[in-house]
Structure formats: C-alpha cells, structure tokens
Amino acid sequence: MKLYHSAASPFVRKVRAVAIHHGLELDLVPVNPHESPEALVQDNPLSKVPALVTDDGLALCDSKLICEYLDSIGHGEKLYPDHGLPRWNALRVAALAEGVMEAAVFRRMHGGLPQDEGRQRFDARAKAAIGRALDALEREDPDAPLTIGAVAAACALGYLDFRFASEDWRAGRPKLAGWYEKTVQLRPFAETMPQG
Ligand SMILES: N[C@@H](CCC(=O)N[C@@H](CS)C(=O)NCC(=O)O)C(=O)O
Structure with missing residues (x-):
C-alpha cells in the first residue's frame, strides 16, 4: 500500500x-x-x-x-469498537482531537501570512477552540483502552508540541499531560514523531 x-x-x-x-x-x-x-x-x-x-x-x-x-x-486489537457506547465514545474523542488538529494546522498555515485584524481574530478563535477541546480531553479517563480516539489525541498533542511549543498545553491539564507522556512511548507514536 x-x-x-x-x-x-x-x-x-x-x-x-x-x-x-x-x-x-x-x-x-x-x-x-x-x-x-x-x-x-x-x-x-x-x-x-x-x-x-x-x-x-x-x-x-x-x-x-x-x-x-x-x-x-489489520489483525491487531481493533481501534474502532464495532458497536454501541464504546464505538461512539471512541469516535467522539477522535472527533475532538481531529478538531484540535484542524484548528492547529489552520493556525500554522495562517501564521506565516500578514497578520491583519481579521486574521488575528481567526487565530484567537482557533486557539480558544483548541484550549476548550483540550480541557474536554483532560476530563477523559486516562486508563481507557487504546482506541482511535486515543490515537488521534496523541497525534494532536504531539503536533502542538511540534508547532506551538511556546504555548504550554500541559499547564492546568495534569491528567492529560500524564496520559500523553505514557502513551507517546508506545511504538506507533515513538516511531512517528513529527519532523520537518
Ligand atoms: N481532513 C483531512 C485533513 C488533511 C489535511 O488537511 N492535510 C494537510 C497537511 S497537515 C494538507 O494536506 N494540506 C494541504 C492543503 O490544504 O492544500 C484528513 O483528515 O486527512
């Protein structure tokens, strides 16, 4: 493939x-x-x-x-539970984390352009959305099994570290920070750290 x-x-x-x-x-x-x-x-x-x-x-x-x-x-443990609450929970967390990625990529793309008032307003809105979504992720169960939601969350947080290192997403989110430090050591994440 x-x-x-x-x-x-x-x-x-x-x-x-x-x-x-x-x-x-x-x-x-x-x-x-x-x-x-x-x-x-x-x-x-x-x-x-x-x-x-x-x-x-x-x-x-x-x-x-x-x-x-x-x-x-794939033949590994399924990351998409096949039905019921576990499925919708995994997809719910994935949607939140994907929203963080979208807003962060948007900020990155627009950050290199002239910063007029309109652009600054869009950036502030995207930044606030990211903050609220991270607060929601902070409320998730850090011991939940690995699903597509957790995969998306780890990739979103890794992107924030990569592109927005000066904005400390860990501040005030100890559970999420602890979960990330543990999760990022798993092979799927350790072998795919962002570069460029
Ligand atoms: N919803 C898409 C988003 C993909 C996306 O935005 N990728 C960016 C790179 S991070 C891209 O290819 N941007 C090129 C462009 O927007 O022209 C997905 O989940 O695959």
Whole structure:
C-alpha cells in the first residue's frame, strides 16, 4: 500500500500509527501537498495528505476513512469498537482531537501570512477552540483502552508540541499531560514523531 506522506502532518501520523499498531507495511511517498504534485492530485483530487492507494488500487483520501480501512484489514486489537457506547465514545474523542488538529494546522498555515485584524481574530478563535477541546480531553479517563480516539489525541498533542511549543498545553491539564507522556512511548507514536 502506498501512502502519500508528509512527516509534519498530524493526519498522516494518525494513519501511520494505526498501520504500525496493526503491523501493516506502508510505502511512504513524500510529497508537499501545497505544491499539488501530479501523482498526488491523480490519487487525491483535493491535494491533501494523507492519501492511501490500497493493494487493490483503491485511492482513499481523508485520514478518518484511511484509519478505519486499515483497522478493518489489520489483525491487531481493533481501534474502532464495532458497536454501541464504546464505538461512539471512541469516535467522539477522535472527533475532538481531529478538531484540535484542524484548528492547529489552520493556525500554522495562517501564521506565516500578514497578520491583519481579521486574521488575528481567526487565530484567537482557533486557539480558544483548541484550549476548550483540550480541557474536554483532560476530563477523559486516562486508563481507557487504546482506541482511535486515543490515537488521534496523541497525534494532536504531539503536533502542538511540534508547532506551538511556546504555548504550554500541559499547564492546568495534569491528567492529560500524564496520559500523553505514557502513551507517546508506545511504538506507533515513538516511531512517528513529527519532523520537518
Ligand atoms: N481532513 C483531512 C485533513 C488533511 C489535511 O488537511 N492535510 C494537510 C497537511 S497537515 C494538507 O494536506 N494540506 C494541504 C492543503 O490544504 O492544500 C484528513 O483528515 O486527512
């Protein structure tokens, strides 16, 4: 399977973490999605990473879809509980963490542009949303089993450390900080630390 890859992307990291968890091999194809390279655009018209081309030749875009696909073919412990409250709980936490990634990537992309008043307002809004979502994650059970929610949360927090190291997300969130320090040592995360 071929994965269009960027070593800095938290969405790509989520996919790679799921693959490692399941012992699935991915051929990483490094691309800069912002340059819309021909090969990526053919497989993902949206020109975003991650994009996966399966062994059947199916081109899948969006990390949520790709993670669920990999979980469905992997032989490790399932990261997507198949029904009921455990499923919706895992997806609920994943949605919160993905929202953090989206807002943080948005801040990063816009941070390099001229900071007029409108842009500053958007940045403050995104920053506040991240803060509230982290407060919600602080209230989660740190001993819950590893699900896609936990995978997404670890990747979101790793991205904040990587791109926003000067903004201390750990302050006032001791449970989340403790959970992260433990979780980030697991192979799927230790082997995918963001770079770039
Ligand atoms: N919802 C998408 C978001 C993917 C995404 O935004 N990826 C960024 C890199 S972190 C990207 O490819 N950006 C290129 C662009 O927006 O043109 C997912 O979950 O895969």
